[in-house]
Amino acid sequence: MSGLPEQPSSPASPTSKKPDDTAFKQQRLPAWHPTYSPPFVIGCFLTIGIAFIPIGAAIIVASDSINELALRYDHLQACPFGARRPELGYACEPLNFTFSVAQTWKAPVFMFYQLDNFYQNHRRYARSKSDLQLSGEDVPSSALEDCAPFTTPGQYSLQDANLTALYSSTVSIDLRSVVYNPCGLIAWSMFNDSFRLTKEDSLSATANSSTVVCDGENFDAIGDVRDPSVRMVCSKRGIAWPSDIGVKYKPLPKDDSVRRRMLTYAGWPSAPANASGAGVFAKRGWYVGEEGHSIPNPLDEDLMVWMRLASLSSFRKLYRKIDTDIVAGTYRVSIKQRVDMRAFSGKKAFILATTSWIGGKNYFLGGLYVASGSVCIILGIAFIVKHMTTPRRVGSL
Numbered sequence: 001m002s003g004l005p006e007q008p009s010s011p012a013s014p015t016s017k018k019p020d021d022t023a024f025k026q027q028r029l030p031a032w033h034p035t036y037s038p039p040f041v042i043g044c045f046l047t048i049g050i051a052f053i054p055i056g057a058a059i060i061v062a063s064d065s066i067n068e069l070a071l072r073y074d075h076l077q078a079c080p081f082g083a084r085r086p087e088l089g090y091a092c093e094p095l096n097f098t099f100s101v102a103q104t105w106k107a108p109v110f111m112f113y114q115l116d117n118f119y120q121n122h123r124r125y126a127r128s129k130s131d132l133q134l135s136g137e138d139v140p141s142s143a144l145e146d147c148a149p150f151t152t153p154g155q156y157s158l159q160d161a162n163l164t165a166l167y168s169s170t171v172s173i174d175l176r177s178v179v180y181n182p183c184g185l186i187a188w189s190m191f192n193d194s195f196r197l198t199k200e201d202s203l204s205a206t207a208n209s210s211t212v213v214c215d216g217e218n219f220d221a222i223g224d225v226r227d228p229s230v231r232m233v234c235s236k237r238g239i240a241w242p243s244d245i246g247v248k249y250k251p252l253p254k255d256d257s258v259r260r261r262m263l264t265y266a267g268w269p270s271a272p273a274n275a276s277g278a279g280v281f282a283k284r285g286w287y288v289g290e291e292g293h294s295i296p297n298p299l300d301e302d303l304m305v306w307m308r309l310a311s312l313s314s315f316r317k318l319y320r321k322i323d324t325d326i327v328a329g330t331y332r333v334s335i336k337q338r339v340d341m342r343a344f345s346g347k348k349a350f351i352l353a354t355t356s357w358i359g360g361k362n363y364f365l366g367g368l369y370v371a372s373g374s375v376c377i378i379l380g381i382a383f384i385v386k387h388m389t390t391p392r393r394v395g396s397l
Contacts, residue, residue: 038387049374053370056373073095074341107324107325113319115315129186150287151184153263180263195334197352233323239319251298252266256269264285264297
C-alpha cells in the first residue's frame, strides 16, 4: 500500500531437529522380521506342553517321596512371660507329643520350626539391625537409630527402672550409655523355643527307655555339644548360609574398653559377683528388665538363620539337621516354649521332614507345570483344528 513503510522480512527459521535421512537414523537398516506361521505356533505350543507335563509329573512324584510331619503346638499352652521357670531355662512346662514312623526316613532328616502370621518383611522390622555391628565393628549409638527401641537398655525395659549397674567394685555405669550388641528388633525377637526328639524303645511290658535323637538345647552358640554324655545324631553346624558364617557375622571386639560400651550375650567383663538390680541383667547377658531373655551371640547360627528374613508371613526356618536315618518306630518330641505369639494371633509348629532333588515338599510347583503343559496342549490342538478347517495364507489378514 502506498504511504506505508516496507515491513522487514521475517528472520530465518531455527535449524530443524529432524534426524538426517540416513538408513541408521531413520531405522531402515536390514533386519530379520520373523513371521509366525500357524505350523510354527502349533509346534511351539505342543513342544512346551509335551515338555512341561513330564516335568510336573516328576516334581509331584518327588514330592510324594518326601516324608514330613507337622505338629502345631502354640494353641495347647499359654506361655506368658511370668510363667517361665528358671530351672527349665526360663521356659514353660514342656509339651510332649508322641508319633509313629511307619517306614525308615533316609538321612539327612531336618528339623524346622514354622511360624504363621509373623511379618518379618515389615519395613520397620527389616531395617532394625546394624550390619556393621554384626560384622564385629564398634558402632556408636548415634549410628544405630534404626535399632530403636532396642539400641540401649533405657529405651525399652519391662521390669527394672534402675538402670545404674556396677561394672567393678568401684565403678558404676549408667546402662543408658551402653548399646546392645546385636541391637534391633530382629535380634530381640529371635525365636528361641527348643525341641528334643527321642526314640521310644519298649524293653519290656513294664519298662521303657528312650534314645535321644536330637536335643536342640544341648548345643552352645558355636555349635559344640554342651553335655557329651548325651549321645545325639544331629548337628547345629551348617544350618546357616556359608556366606554368613565367618563373613557377614564376626566375633565381638576383644578390647575391654570397647566391650564396656556394649551389653552382650557374654555380659560385662569384670562385672562383680554381687551385682544387683540392673547389674544382674548386665552380668548375665540378658535384656535389661527381661529375666532370662538372653542377648543373642552374633556367631550363633540360629541367629543367622533367623536374620535371613522371610518374604511371606508364613515361613519355615531350619533348626537342626539329623545325620542318620529315622528308622520305623515310636518317637517323642518335647517342646519348651519361650515365645508367646498370642498377642498377634501367631501360630507355631514343629516340622520333621526329609528332602529330595526339588528341596521340600511342593505340590504347587508340580501342579503348575502340569496345568501349564495341559493348557499348551489344548491350545495346540485347537489351532490344528482351526488351521485344518479354515486355513489362512501366510501374509494375509
